[in-house]
Amino acid sequence: MKGVRVLVGTKKGAFILTSSKKRQSWKIEGPHFAGWEIYHMTGSPADPDRLYVSQTSSWFGQVIQRSNDGGKTWETVGNEFKYKGEAGQHQWYDGSLKPWEFKRVWHIEPSLTDPDTAYAGVEDAAIFRTTDGGKSWEELPGLRQHGSGPQWAPGAGGMCLHTILLDPARPERMTIAISAAGVFRSEDHGKTWTPSNKGLVSQYIPDPTAEVGHCVHRIASHPDRPDVLFMQKHWDVMRSDDAGANWYEISGDLPTDFGFPIAVHAHEPETIYVVPIKSDSEHYPPDGKLRVYRSRKGGNEWKALTKGLPQKNCYVNVLRDAMSVDRHDPCGIYFGTTGGQVYASADDGNTWQTIAGHLPAVLSVEVQSLS
């Protein structure tokens, strides 16, 4: 097909939304894997019809689904995520130490060049890789065994590795983020890792400028400028111009700098999007108004985007993996809410339409531009 395919993971199944390049009328198909939590569904940049799904349940554990035909048919593939060597211990909420225990896959990041290779970010935090299309998964243990593990702690959602950035210019470089440990970078295909949290200040941890322990919610970059990273932290929107070596704050005039997702415009590397949330204990938009904020200057100066979004009595959240952009021109912006709405803009965020209104709570949104 041509046009756009939006892959939506929800608390009770997966949905696939499709449209032409105009992105005005939408077809909703699903639920796939009904009743299961779909933490993430995504496609391979090298083969858009190769899809991977993290299907999970507190009752029945982890399942990975794969499609080779854009979601028409599915097959279960490997779901064994075994930590290499000694599992080790991390901090628990009360400050005690707890052994690493696999719970679920939060995020799957397919290779930029090989449909059979993908990375999985899991809870308890670790990174795994498949090179056989998901049949088997092998941990890259250098991250978990970095040595700072006893200082890692779970965020409210669990100790999850939720972001994996692959650098198109340097295949050996990978950048990941863990809540709540922070950002780590590898320059050797994931063999060894170093913390990349200099400049982050988190008042809610014992040492606000600690090397690790920060609750990073999401990081994003533009493929043409992979050294520029944007971060939505628990509080604070941050930026790095040196691939994460140093961070500085760009919250600027946002009404609140708490939030979960952050996204970069497909064609304008200095244009970024966030969804401000009132506070860490009030996970809904300020004043009951759902507003996406856009900065065209790489941060600090923000504009509220409201046309087509509810501007009263709106108390939903937008989770960290639930915002994405397409590659068309003008750029399409998409996000899903815990209230089950999926909103889309086909004009850089200027106006929005509801493309799904009554889904289960949305956990993830990914977009494929098909040609």
Place this chain on the structure above:
Amino acid sequence: MIRVQLPAPLRRLTKTEGLVELEVSAPVTQRKLLDALESRYPMLRGTTRDQHTQRRRAYVRFFACGEDLSDASPDVPLPAEVAVGKEPFLVVGALAGG
């Protein structure tokens, strides 16, 4: 023929309806039954018991003949009525949540 009743989420995963029937050699134990189940339906690996430790998942329970067998040794023979297929072995998702 052993008969196994799966909970709805696992019936959807295996694309089965009603009871699943399995051949299991005597003596029929929980471990051999689950081994046979996972051999026939590989997508069930890890869904009722941990793939590494073989421990039952916390929110999964096993029942048969009106008895809760969840904490029984996996190597103890199951009731004769299960072994001859008269009574089903029930895999149950615990009632948890609101």
